[in-house]
Amino acid sequence: MKSIVVVLAMAAAAGTAAAQTADDYRGGWRTDEGEPLTYEFSIRGDRVRGISCTRCSDATTLAFVDGTFGPDGITFTVTHVRADGSVSSQDRATARFDHGKLIVAGTSGARGGRRFERVLIRDPRGPDPLAAVPVSRLPPGPPVPPGPRIGGDGPFAGGQPYVPPGPWKRPLKESDVIGAWLGFHVGLNKQFFIIRKVGDRLRGMVCGRCDNPYTMAALDDFRLEGDTISFSILHEDWGPGSLPFVNRATGHVGLNEMRLTFQQDNMPPRPASPNAGASLFGPIPIEATAGNDSR
Numbered sequence: 001m002k003s004i005v006v007v008l009a010m011a012a013a014a015g016t017a018a019a020q021t022a023d024d025y026r027g028g029w030r031t032d033e034g035e036p037l038t039y040e041f042s043i044r045g046d047r048v049r050g051i052s053c054t055r056c057s058d059a060t061t062l063a064f065v066d067g068t069f070g071p072d073g074i075t076f077t078v079t080h081v082r083a084d085g086s087v088s089s090q091d092r093a094t095a096r097f098d099h100g101k102l103i104v105a106g107t108s109g110a111r112g113g114r115r116f117e118r119v120l121i122r123d124p125r126g127p128d129p130l131a132a133v134p135v136s137r138l139p140p141g142p143p144v145p146p147g148p149r150i151g152g153d154g155p156f157a158g159g160q161p162y163v164p165p166g167p168w169k170r171p172l173k174e175s176d177v178i179g180a181w182l183g184f185h186v187g188l189n190k191q192f193f194i195i196r197k198v199g200d201r202l203r204g205m206v207c208g209r210c211d212n213p214y215t216m217a218a219l220d221d222f223r224l225e226g227d228t229i230s231f232s233i234l235h236e237d238w239g240p241g242s243l244p245f246v247n248r249a250t251g252h253v254g255l256n257e258m259r260l261t262f263q264q265d266n267m268p269p270r271p272a273s274p275n276a277g278a279s280l281f282g283p284i285p286i287e288a289t290a291g292n293d294s295r
Helices: 002-019
Strands: 027-031 038-044 047-053 063-070 073-081 087-098 101-107 115-121 179-183 191-198 201-207 216-225 228-235 245-254 257-264 278-284
Touching (some): 038 063, 073 191, 191 216, 191 278
Antiparallel strands (some): 027 038, 038 047, 047 063, 073 087, 101 115, 179 278, 228 245, 257 278
16 A cells, blocks of 8 residues: 555656646746845747846846756756956756745855755736736736826837937947846836846846846847847746747937837737837946845
8 A cells, every 4th residue: 555655646746747847937036035036037948048136127146047948947057247248157056846936956156166045936926017918927827907008109109209319320339238228117117128248249138127027038139230239038927928929129229229129929010110119228337237226
């Protein structure tokens, strides 16, 4: 009888492990106590990329996740970089989904190389509403009802004709875009688009509000061509339409403004409009954001 119980328990455990999918892991997780720490995982097939940060509106704390997803969870590194894009240290870790929480264990790459184990949760507040469109979420649940329409072309537009601030910069260089860009809202809900140099490429994150992992995403796949910047916003666990999806941003920079249009790969193409888009303002030097606390 005892052996039967053991076999049944092992089968149940195996069934639980087999039932896990990328949707159990993807998106944002944060610590529930102690020092704040957030991980954001983007998963496509077995490839994992994303970001990690502490007080996430402080761009100096932004680090970058790369790894693989498999039956036992995620195996990944977290790369911490200096202002010039060089690597300062790398953490090596694993993430395991357990009864709605995420157990992250590994070794810090900072001096001393200490082992760590952290328990992270989904933020119980869930995602914020978007104007005029419902928001899907992971784990699955009732859609987040739409907020009020602001007017203009798109959920964040102000309804006034767009006037560029000046000639677009051409050729657009990395130094023109590296830093923190702000836009869309004010107060806690303003959005930070943070772009950093990582080796020979650009990577980043967007958050707003920045203490809720639901309202953030990794930025990747940057391209600078002529006067145009484009990059991917990797939506994993929240956003309009099916999940996950990539929201491709394309824009130009003039003086202190980045003007962007967006196209989700889970939505039909948007019709062209001379007034379409949204503006971000910056770039604020990464070091100038030190000490920001969005709680």
